[in-house]
Amino acid sequence: MSRVFWTGLAIGAAVLVETALxxxxxxxxxxxxxxxxxxxxxxxVGGETYGMLAGxxxxxxxxxxxxxxxxxxxxxxxxxxAFGVGLAAGRFLISxxxxxxxxxxxxxxxxxxxxxxxxxxxxxQAAGLGPLALxxxxxxxxxxxxxxxxxxxxxxxxxx
Amino acid sequence: MAFAVLAQRSRLLLAGLVxxxxxxxxxxxxxxxxxxxxxxxxxxVVSPVQRAVxxxxxxxxxxxxxxxxxxETYVENRRLEERVRQLETELQAHSVRAQEAERLRELLSxxxxxxxxxxxxxxxxxxxxxxxxxxxxxxxxxxxxxxxAPVMSPTGVVGRVFAVGPHAARVQVLxxxxxxxxVLVERSRVPGVVTGQVSGQASGAExxxxxxxxxxxxxxxxxxxxxSGVDGIYPKGLVVGRVRYIGKGSGLFRDIRVEPSARFDRxxxxxxxxxxxxxxxxxxxxx
Numbered sequence: 001m002s003r004v005f006w007t008g009l010a011i012g013a014a015v016l017v018e019t020a021l022x023x024x025x026x027x028x029x030x031x032x033x034x035x036x037x038x039x040x041x042x043x044x045v046g047g048e049t050y051g052m053l054a055g056x057x058x059x060x061x062x063x064x065x066x067x068x069x070x071x072x073x074x075x076x077x078x079x080x081x082a083f084g085v086g087l088a089a090g091r092f093l094i095s096x097x098x099x100x101x102x103x104x105x106x107x108x109x110x111x112x113x114x115x116x117x118x119x120x121x122x123x124x125q126a127a128g129l130g131p132l133a134l135x136x137x138x139x140x141x142x143x144x145x146x147x148x149x150x151x152x153x154x155x156x157x158x159x160x
Numbered sequence: 161m162a163f164a165v166l167a168q169r170s171r172l173l174l175a176g177l178v179x180x181x182x183x184x185x186x187x188x189x190x191x192x193x194x195x196x197x198x199x200x201x202x203x204x205v206v207s208p209v210q211r212a213v214x215x216x217x218x219x220x221x222x223x224x225x226x227x228x229x230x231x232e233t234y235v236e237n238r239r240l241e242e243r244v245r246q247l248e249t250e251l252q253a254h255s256v257r258a259q260e261a262e263r264l265r266e267l268l269s270x271x272x273x274x275x276x277x278x279x280x281x282x283x284x285x286x287x288x289x290x291x292x293x294x295x296x297x298x299x300x301x302x303x304x305x306x307x308x309a310p311v312m313s314p315t316g317v318v319g320r321v322f323a324v325g326p327h328a329a330r331v332q333v334l335x336x337x338x339x340x341x342x343v344l345v346e347r348s349r350v351p352g353v354v355t356g357q358v359s360g361q362a363s364g365a366e367x368x369x370x371x372x373x374x375x376x377x378x379x380x381x382x383x384x385x386x387x388s389g390v391d392g393i394y395p396k397g398l399v400v401g402r403v404r405y406i407g408k409g410s411g412l413f414r415d416i417r418v419e420p421s422a423r424f425d426r427x428x429x430x431x432x433x434x435x436x437x438x439x440x441x442x443x444x445x446x447x
Contacts, residue, residue: 072185129290
């Protein structure tokens with residue numbers, strides 16, 4: 001119950017961050033994806049099942065509030081990304097900040113490629129991200145994610 | 161053993177969720193429109209939050225600017241600083257009000273120029289993913305806004321409403337790759353279709369593409385492009401932008417880029433046409 005509450009709160013925080021960022025930079029989604037950070041963290045600490053549920057929820061919220069005409073594309077891409085991350089977390093030791101940042105980087109790239117592929121499959125016109133834009137987005141996500149995950153872990157450890 | 165069961169369960173969940181998503185997406189793509197209950201609900205729940213965040217961020221920015229401006233004066237003379245701060249705060253408030261009044265005056269003049277029933281709306285949210293270009297506005301069904309209602313700014317066409325809740329709506333901006341509008345080159349009356357051309361690059365050009373214009377047609381750089389009204393969404397004669405580049409296309413048509421007139425990144429207020437009637441033509445171009 002508590003986990004569901006905190007995940008909901010984290011998704012709510014992602015909505016606020018995304019909304020607030022729009023006042024600082026044009027098109028903030030080009031630089032940072034707070035929803036993806038929530039999904040990756042959930043999949044890393046809770047495994048693929050928990051990650052998939054968090055991914056689908058966060059993706060749908062992102063679709064409904066910030067996405068395009070067709071709902072569910074981000075939902076599906078984040079669901080698949082969460083599954084992959086959860087699977088990897090069950091097989092490899094991904095606990096260091098650097099390893100987690102690398103996972104976020106790869107997840108960002110995978111999410112972008114999945115969204116573009118799904119959009120093309122369903123004939124939804126979506127702007128493509130160039131390699132440089134994608135790399136800078138993935139790098140910033142990885143840096144923010146690595147830092148944020150470490151902070152959350154430290155906070156949770158202190159509470160225990 | 162337990163691990164195998166768990167793994168099997170997660171794969172079953174994955175398959176189920178993927179199928180659910182595919183069905184949901186296919187339904188929307190095939191259905192070709194309409195607003196889902198989920199989207200209506202989410203818009204309704206979250207738009208007040210977005211509005212509150214907008215107000216807070218704006219307020220914090222104002223406070224920060226005020227503090228930075230008065231810091232040196234405070235050191236120099238406390239009494240004078242107090243007076244100056246008071247005056248500056250008033251001035252700032254007047255300036256903000258004046259800017260707002262100017263924007264609203266522009267909006268009002270557009271409202272008078274457009275012979276359609278319109279409603280003014282505030283932009284409370286912007287796109288958060290790089291693949292789509294959308295806005296959230298603080299007006300919805302209860303204000304007479306319907307699906308596909310055209311949205312305008314004083315400088316040009318902004319886009320159309322693609323999802324509407326009781327008190328908020330989402331707008332697909334013309335720059336979105338999935339958007340399109342029937343247009344005319346105002347000078348030569350050459351028809352075409354503009355579509356979005358967001359490159360997705362941080363520094364990428366955000367031009368519109370003017371499609372289906374034959375090679376020998378009379379179009380020049382600087383020509384004004386207006387809506388033609390044939391798409392059944394945008395009323396005829398609204399300014400879309402100016403031709404910025406003309407190149408040789410790959411086939412029968414020219415490669416034409418149009419610089420949009422609306423300043424999408426600086427939009428704060430917009431006008432939404434209430435219950436748009438496609439057959440309604442404006443008598444002249446609305447500049």
